[in-house]
Amino acid sequence: MSQLEKLRQAMGPAGVDAVWISDPANVRALSGFSSPKDAKVLVTAGSVTLYTDARYTVQAQEESPLPAFIARPPETYQHAAQSLSGLRVGFEAEHLTVAMLDDLREHWPDAQLVPLRELGRGLRMVKTQDEIEAIRAAQALADRVYAEVRPSISAGVRERDVALDIEMRLRRAGAESAFDIIVASGPRGAMPHGVASDRVIEDGELVTIDMGARLGGYHSDMTRTVAVGTPSDEMLRVYRAVLEAEEAAVAAVGPGVRAADLDTLARDILTRHGLGEAFAHSLGHGIGLEVHEGPSLRGVSTDVLEAGMLVTIEPGAYLPGIGGVRIEDLLLVTENGHEVLSRAEKDRL
Numbered sequence: 373m374s375q376l377e378k379l380r381q382a383m384g385p386a387g388v389d390a391v392w393i394s395d396p397a398n399v400r401a402l403s404g405f406s407s408p409k410d411a412k413v414l415v416t417a418g419s420v421t422l423y424t425d426a427r428y429t430v431q432a433q434e435e436s437p438l439p440a441f442i443a444r445p446p447e448t449y450q451h452a453a454q455s456l457s458g459l460r461v462g463f464e465a466e467h468l469t470v471a472m473l474d475d476l477r478e479h480w481p482d483a484q485l486v487p488l489r490e491l492g493r494g495l496r497m498v499k500t501q502d503e504i505e506a507i508r509a510a511q512a513l514a515d516r517v518y519a520e521v522r523p524s525i526s527a528g529v530r531e532r533d534v535a536l537d538i539e540m541r542l543r544r545a546g547a548e549s550a551f552d553i554i555v556a557s558g559p560r561g562a563m564p565h566g567v568a569s570d571r572v573i574e575d576g577e578l579v580t581i582d583m584g585a586r587l588g589g590y591h592s593d594m595t596r597t598v599a600v601g602t603p604s605d606e607m608l609r610v611y612r613a614v615l616e617a618e619e620a621a622v623a624a625v626g627p628g629v630r631a632a633d634l635d636t637l638a639r640d641i642l643t644r645h646g647l648g649e650a651f652a653h654s655l656g657h658g659i660g661l662e663v664h665e666g667p668s669l670r671g672v673s674t675d676v677l678e679a680g681m682l683v684t685i686e687p688g689a690y691l692p693g694i695g696g697v698r699i700e701d702l703l704l705v706t707e708n709g710h711e712v713l714s715r716a717e718k719d720r721l
């Protein structure tokens with residue numbers, strides 16, 4: 373089913389006759405338009421319109437199969453108002469500013485505005501085949517770049533230079549970095565989001581590299597922790613515990629599996645190694661047009677995995693003042709289990 377069909381199917385149960393889409397990821401999913409921050413989509417039972425402005429006339433025509441109305445507010449609102457009189461119009465509560473809501477109220481006096489939450493989950497959690505191939509390609513590129521850069525991660529090298537090297541190679545290949553690249557060496561490894569700094573990597577340290585490619589709007593995400601020289605016995609023990617938790621959680625991924633159970637499985641292993649408290653975040657997340665999207669692999673998640681979902685499995689252990697380890701793979705949930713899309717080699721320490 374297309375994302376437009378999914379949205380139309382969800383409108384009745386949500387109590388709306390139309391939806392004004394302003395979340396860029398949902399705009400892109402519905403329209404294919406690659407500058408979704410400068411666009412909106414209006415969906416009614418019988419029509420769908422892409423709204424963007426004259427900077428994008430040619431681009432909208434080239435990229436989107438949807439009929440486009442080219443104008444800026446307030447003309448866009450006035451145009452939309454013609455098809456919204458008397459209708460209940462949903463909007464994305466997490467993505468519409470108070471000022472924008474005021475504008476909609478002013479220009480659509482005959483419509484009833486209804487806040488909707490988490491629309492993207494229903495639309496985008498299960499990927500289409502094209503989306504799966506886009507993410508597969510993004511991850512394959514990230515794997516290649518990681519393999520190229522891995523030999524340079526050594527004592528005397530700045531974290532920032534590792535990140536720059538990764539970013540330059542991604543950009544040369546026509547992609548971008550999916551997020552600020554994390555290169556966290558030695559004690560900085562205790563920061564789950566330790567983006568690359570001026571710190572110089574030292575002998576005997578672990579270095580966590582968390583990177584992804586953004587290609588055609590779709591993201592990949594993968595983490596490896598590597599040893600430079602011989603790490604301490606304590607960090608070796610942490611590394612092996614995280615690897616055990618990661619591999620066990622990966623092995624358990626499949627359709628029908630409760631996301632929360634995967635988090636518990638990994639957390640229990642780390643707890644047995646005395647590292648439960650050190651695992652300071654959730655096990656993973658879905659990925660697609662955003663780095664973080666549904667399903668959620670948190671302990672409190674009610675999500676159940678389905679074939680066609682893309683998820684990360686990324687347990688970590690963080691010891692303030694000492695260091696940290698995270699290992700992350702990107703998986704496609706399949707009818708029979710899963711496929712690991714991230715192929716980059718892991719250190720066997």
Ligand SMILES: CSCC[C@H](N)C(=O)N1CCC[C@H]1C(=O)O
Nearest residue numbers: 551564565582593594653663700
């Ligand atoms: C800022 S994007 C971070 C990408 C990373 N792979 C990731 O998703 N996480 C790192 C720590 C936990 C997890 C997160 O929830 O941010």
